């Protein structure tokens with residue numbers, strides 16, 4: 001995700017410095033080469049050795065270090081950075097940056113960088129809501145600095161409210177966003193993911209093996225590329241993705257209502273959910289007791305949500321999926337034309353590494369002009385981005401009025 005990226009992490013002094021250690025671990029795990037700058041007060045909480053060990057790079061603490069440096073340290077770091085993160089960022093450091101003060105290694109390097117700067121504040125709630133702080137943040141936002149708003153909760157100082165440094169996973173996600181080309185800005189995505197669950201009684205249900213991973217990967221990638229995203233998800237074990245409005249549903253009927261209500265507000269709809277085609281005709285209110293007899297459950301058809309959207313889609317881009325175990329192209333082609341979709345992602349779920357649950361998939365992309373693209377075994381994240389590349393093409397062609 002971040003391989004080949006040079007990230008400079010500025011760490012200023014606050015109890016949340018321990019979370020910066022975890023952030024460094026996540027950044028390096030994602031492939032980034034991380035260079036840490038610590039302020040003097042940050043070193044009161046954690047030693048430079050911790051960051052040096054995790055990054056395998058020297059930690060910068062002094063503006064003038066003539067013995068160790070053959071190059072002008074702050075300029076070299078400022079030029080090298082693809083992204084500058086300040087986490088935790090104290091009110092003092094943010095005030096200094098906003099005031100154009102460059103009096104230590106951290107603030108001087110920020111002043112000299114042309115890289116995007118992502119600031120993750122951490123402070124007492126009264127400091128965070130102080131009008132002077134608010135002015136500083138507003139000023140920096142106007143100058144293009146990016147912020148990860150702090151979380152609410154119990155603060156180290158004993159107060160409760162906004163001011164907790166955001167979770168390292170959230171700062172990582174915002175760092176990835178800051179480094180991603182935003183070719184979907186202005187688009188409003190509606191993505192479905194996961195299975196639906198059709199209850200037989202309060203204990204049993206009919207469902208399928210979808211984990212939601214494919215749909216979540218599409219939703220996350222679309223947000224990183226600048227789209228506004230709403231995710232309608234069936235029951236999955238996955239956490240709601242950061243920055244994405246996630247609507248949780250259980251049954252196909254609930255999914256249908258949630259999706260159809262949001263079609264008018266969307267420009268692109270991606271239906272990766274595995275919707276149960278049938279539901280029990282009647283749901284027993286109490287647990288059905290077992291007997292020695294065989295049992296038959298009457299099922300009735302669920303509405304086909306994708307087909308319904310196909311009839312009202314207008315100039316929206318509609319992407320469907322097909323999960324098949326044989327005659328992949330023939331079955332998928334029927335869905336492409338029968339459900340009026342613009343692009344169909346067909347996966348043969350009987351193949352090793354494709355389909356439900358895993359982190360990888362294998363698919364064929366069926367286009368309306370008859371083209372078929374083979375997507376070999378790859379991570380769902382990578383496949384999501386290829387699907388989004390095709391959506392970008394379709395949107396551009398739509399804007400030019402091409403078929």
Ligand code: PMT
Pocket residue numbers: 193194209210211212213214215252271272273274275276277302303304305306307319320321322323324335347349354355356357358361
């Ligand atoms: O969630 P994962 O574990 O990552 O696995 C998801 C997946 C990798 C298998 C995914 O890529 C996939 O194929 N999802 C759709 C599976 C599916 O339901 O296929 P289908 O052939 O039954 O349905 C075809 C299309 O119609 C799908 O876009 C589906 O969302 C839609 N549909 C189906 C039935 C129905 N009643 N309403 C629908 O909208």
